[in-house]
Amino acid sequence: MPETLSKPVPSRWHRIRHSDLAISFLSSPVTVAAAVVALLMILASVGASLVAPHNPYDMGSIDIFDSMLPPSWEEGGDTRFLLGTDAIGRGILSTILYGSRMSIFIGVVSVALSLLIGVTLGLIAGYRGGLIDAIIMRIAEVQLSLPTILVALLINGILRAVAPPSTMDKVAILVLILSIGLSNWVQFARAVRASTMVERGQEYVLAARLIGIGQLAIMFRHILPNVMGPILVIATLNLSGAILTEATLSFLGVGVPATQPSLGTLINDGTNYLFSGAWWITIFPGVALALLVLTVNLVGDWMRDALNPTLG
């Protein structure tokens, strides 16, 4: 036969390095820069206990006489505290690293939660259609009509009333994850449902049905890998949104407790001192938050263009 396979089977690395995605990534300098910055910030905050110059939650190492020091390049600054200190003498750089660890943790877990719920419901709705589809999508619309912050305040309020005050600190993080996760699944469900409805009619799905493979296996083993593109895009874009929501809620005081600060609580703390001249306490965490959200968003935008140009 005239068609033969003379080329060797490419290795996994070769396939990744020469894939359209890798080439599109490397040919966009803004994306590469954003990805590098985002990655550095994420790595530094995940390894905060190794990277940070001080441990801001070790009461023994905090000296109240170090409080309200300006950044080291300003007059009166101290070289031990690059970005200055806050009202109780914690280094701002260290609090930012520890704070963004909390923010990123909450962001990633809540996105994972909404991904899990959204993808499962979207696959079922798209594959089964009919009544099941109608019910799931009506629930999604009800969910969409409730703003994230309202849901968070609601869950928070209920838990505050139910849970004993002593456990509040532990529950607070769970509340944040639940409220952010539960309010963002609709986007996943809609995208997955639409792709699934297209894939359902593809002949490889019919072939799998003819082999006798069950519905769940078809949904998760055959269709899911083919609809992963849009899911990755939405997950990345939602990650920055989730981090931002967490910061908003913490800023409002319904988020993480003061003993385990996140970027939002740090900004909130700092606003009290903004007009007394200690601008660095609130500005630096704010810049860190903006940078993190911006770079993650840039990577997400590139991913959307590269993987799925039709997605909003």
Place this chain on the structure above:
Amino acid sequence: MSLLDLKDLKIHFDTRRGTVEAVRGIDLSVERGEILGVVGESGAGKSTIGNAVIGLLEPPGRIAGGEVWFDGQRIDQLSEPEMRRIRGRRIGMIFQDPMTSLNPLLTIGDQIAETICRHSDMSHTQAMTRAVELLREVGIPDPEGRLNAYPHQFSGGMRQRVVITLALCADPDLLICDEPTTALDVSVQAQILSLLRRLCRDRNLGAIFITHDMGVISEVTDRVAVMYRGRVVETGRTGDVLGHPGHAYSKSLLGAVPRADVRLDRFPQLDYHEAGADRADRTVIDLGTHWLGRRSGAGDTTGQALVQVDHLTMRFAQNRSIIPAWRRSFTAVRDVSFDIRRGETFGLVGESGSGKSTVARMIAGLYDPSYGRIRYDGTEIAGPEARPISPAMRQQIQMIFQDPFSSLNRRKRVSDIVSEPIRHHRLASGQAEADGIVADLLDHVGLGAEAANRYPHEFSGGQRQRISIARALATRPRFLICDEPTSALDVSIQAQILNLLKNLQDELGLTLLFISHDLPVIRQMCDRIGVMKAGELVELAPAEQLFEAPQHPYTAELLALMPRVLGQEDRTRAGKR
């Protein structure tokens, strides 16, 4: 001086994986009143030529060398505004898909009038009068009344007539037709071909007719150029080239075209290809020892038909409503009954929308019929008394689909695709045995075991169809449904795939249900044939009888409209023109 002259034209596409030479230096000319056919398989560069002539070559494509002369003027180096004065006005273009060539939001009259106004100084009213004349010329009944109709209100054939009208608006000298009838049914195709032929003669138009279909070439063209991988390998009068092909590629290409007049045991295969491609010799399967010979599930009960289809009807809901009076449904299949005997190839033929694929999918169990019943090997598998299909039964019926690009999961390796049925039905004792079976199956469909570690996108359409066949065989089926298995493939690849199916049927004793719109293919493949029209089975007869003495007028009409290739039969079609 000819109307159009291509001199040593070279077209290159610069990609990041290197330069693709789509057209490697061709010389062609078209005279007024002459239809030049350009024929070749996909990737031969025939559409690229058409696009280059009217300056619609999409980047990264570029003319890398040679000249294009049109009516004494060199046009390959014209600027875009200069080219726009020629494109549409002096050179008209007709594309394959009549649906996407028309704006769905504008009426036919507005679209034609706009084109006329753009190319002349007529007023809108004058243009509308001209539009009526043109629509009448292309054979649209009641042209005045249809001016205000939208494209979706026309059938496919009528839409293509409107597209032809648009191309004629500016009274061009040259028409470029790129697969103008490929999306149309055979009966509509015949009308469009005779219309184009008449227009070229009456208006003294030159035309380039780009197609992959030898039958169309034979019907409509005066001269033909055969292309292979960017080169013209042979050019000459259509009758001479088709009757006595000089080049080895033309010979093998013609040999691969299924014949409508005699049934051959196997297709003559296209054995012309460039150096570097070698042929794999097949080993014949011995069913006594081979894995595929091991039967599972129900034993053979001889003496009755394998598949019995009884008064099958399928309705699709078009408008679901809780109020019964508002419900609308569309009957895709109406009261169809037939039997498929053991070991035979049963053909279903019909135009698009005739319900043949719906019948196949009901037998496969993908759709539940609205009425009627289907028995497989004496067991009811669909109908009022049907029970859920057992895994053993599920294994026996497999299907090969039309589209080689959507029938394989693009995220899985070939080894996973082919071994999935084996793993699901536990047909192998372990991973090692499964791998061995996959390698053997791939080898047997002519791909070679090394294909297992690749992903589907690394294969061509014909190779993917071989993977589909390997997957279908992996359940050790006894009944194989082939739904237009070759309609997306080139004619030489089609011959290979059909031969492979015939070989497998002989070796494995398979029963086939073969569905196609292509009458010559059906004749080559099938023992008995059912003809479907608008959801009904109008005729059922053995193949020879159906082709020699059709009983139903619709069958006779289909046979008469089928384009025939000159040189394949003794009688010529010259007298018919």
